[in-house]
Amino acid sequence: MGKGAHLTTYELMAMLAILRLGKEAYGVPICREIEAHSGREVAVSGIYAALERLEQRGLVTAELGEASPQRGGRAKTYFRVSARGMREVQAAKQAFSSLWNNLPDMSGISERAS
Amino acid sequence: MKPRDRGLLTRVLLSQIAGYRAESLIGDLTEQYVQGRGALWYWRQVMLAILTSYLRLLRIHGLSFFGAIAVGAAGVQTCLALVQWMSEAMWRWELAMFGPALTAADLRALEHILFWVAWTPFTAVIYSILGRLIAAIHPAHSRWVVCLFTAFILQSRLPWTIRLFLIDEGDGLYVSYAVQDLTATLICVVGAWLGFLFHLRTQRHIELPERELPE
Numbered sequence: 019m020g021k022g023a024h025l026t027t028y029e030l031m032a033m034l035a036i037l038r039l040g041k042e043a044y045g046v047p048i049c050r051e052i053e054a055h056s057g058r059e060v061a062v063s064g065i066y067a068a069l070e071r072l073e074q075r076g077l078v079t080a081e082l083g084e085a086s087p088q089r090g091g092r093a094k095t096y097f098r099v100s101a102r103g104m105r106e107v108q109a110a111k112q113a114f115s116s117l118w119n120n121l122p123d124m125s126g127i128s129e130r131a132s
Numbered sequence: 133m134k135p136r137d138r139g140l141l142t143r144v145l146l147s148q149i150a151g152y153r154a155e156s157l158i159g160d161l162t163e164q165y166v167q168g169r170g171a172l173w174y175w176r177q178v179m180l181a182i183l184t185s186y187l188r189l190l191r192i193h194g195l196s197f198f199g200a201i202a203v204g205a206a207g208v209q210t211c212l213a214l215v216q217w218m219s220e221a222m223w224r225w226e227l228a229m230f231g232p233a234l235t236a237a238d239l240r241a242l243e244h245i246l247f248w249v250a251w252t253p254f255t256a257v258i259y260s261i262l263g264r265l266i267a268a269i270h271p272a273h274s275r276w277v278v279c280l281f282t283a284f285i286l287q288s289r290l291p292w293t294i295r296l297f298l299i300d301e302g303d304g305l306y307v308s309y310a311v312q313d314l315t316a317t318l319i320c321v322v323g324a325w326l327g328f329l330f331h332l333r334t335q336r337h338i339e340l341p342e343r344e345l346p347e
Contacts, residue, residue, distance in 0.1 A: 045160035046167075059173075062160055063149075063181035067188070070152040080153070088166050092159030 023075075025110055028068045031056065033107050036078060036097050044083065044094040069097060077103035148182045151189070157181060193272050200269040204281040207262040208288065215251065222246060240308075247312060255316065256323040259285075263327025271335065278328040282321045289317040 025033070035051035036043040049060050072078040083094035099107065146158055161181070165174045226234070226242060234242075266281055267274035296310035 045156060046163050049160070049164075061180045061184075062157060062164075062177050063184040066153055066157050066181075067184055082156075085159070086163075088163055089159035090162040092155045092162065094159065095153050095156035 025077075025106060026068070028064065029072055029077075030107070030110055032065055032068045033072065033078065033099055033103060036099050037107070041096070043097045048097070072103065073097075076100060077106055145178055145182065148185065149178070150185045154185070193270065196270040197273065197277065200266040200277045201280060201284075203269060204262055204266045204277075205284060207258070207265070208285065211255065211258045211262075215255070218250075222250075244312075247316075251316070252319055256319050256326075259320045259323030260327035260330070263324030264331045265327070267328045267331040271331075274328065274331060278324060282324050285320045285324065286317065289313065289320070293317060 031052050032048060035048045035055075038051055039047050045062060045065065049062055049065055052060050052065070069078060069080070073080055077100055079098050079100050081096045081098070083096050085091050085093040149158055158181075161174060161177050164177075165171070226239070230238075263278055263281065266277050270277045293310050293313040296306045296313060300306035300310070
């Protein structure tokens with residue numbers, strides 16, 4: 019993993035959603051994508067807070083898009099993962115995969131927990 | 133309540149959402165509502181967004197804001213303690229110098245002279261410095277910080293002034309003290325705002341772009 023703070027789960031999910039959406043990555047589809055894959059309702063303001071942190075760290079870039087009547091005349095902000103952000107995502111994936119691979123059999127643990 | 137009504141409450145609440153990409157965030161909420169999300173979902177998201185905005189403000193400006201208020205409050209308390217100490221010292225000096233030779237009327241006259249000659253300019257200068265200092269500590273919302281500071285001055289002084297008016301027994305002694313106290317409060321407030329105006333003037337001076345000299 020690179021220098022600086024680790025990505026939080028919310029930040030990582032936001033970055034993965036941006037990568038999945040490509041050029042259509044703005045607030046609404048990002049929230050929908052995370053909700054569809056996590057099965058939980060997300061706070062739109064929480065996503066924006068995560069995106070602000072990511073933009074400040076140079077992991078995503080933002081660009082102002084077009085406004086529409088459906089949005090009350092307010093412009094969309096499109097997000098893209100930067101090259102540095104891509105490296106962070108790859109590093110997070112490697113760390114998760116590595117941790118996941120060496121896990122012991124969890125079937126017994128999950129039964130006890132339930 | 134329908135968010136699309138664009139009523140006063142909706143406008144006021146949405147105006148509270150500030151900070152990072154606030155316009156896009158509000159647009160996203162509107163778009164999702166139009167696409168079929170319920171009103172309950174919309175208002176919950178608006179409230180969460182307002183809370184997030186305030187927390188963000190607190191995170192960014194909290195330390196300097198509360199630092200400015202703490203410096204102002206500490207300054208007022210120090211000034212009050214200093215004035216108290218000076219008054220007692222002068223009172224002792226008056227008694228030692230003139231003692232029984234002075235009548236009550238003489239002492240009151242002397243008090244008035246001390247108030248206008250010594251106390252008033254001293255306090256005006258101290259409060260101007262405090263007003264300028266707290267505005268400089270939190271320049272992002274300097275007007276609000278000075279408002280809060282003057283509110284602090286008023287709440288710390290006005291109850292005592294009102295009490296002096298109320299306990300007067302008709303001889304006007306306490307009324308004269310109350311008038312003096314009210315004047316002192318006004319001097320403190322005006323002093324703080326003068327300091328703030330001076331701060332603004334210096335800020336403007338810094339922000340002015342360099343003008344090119346005519347050829």
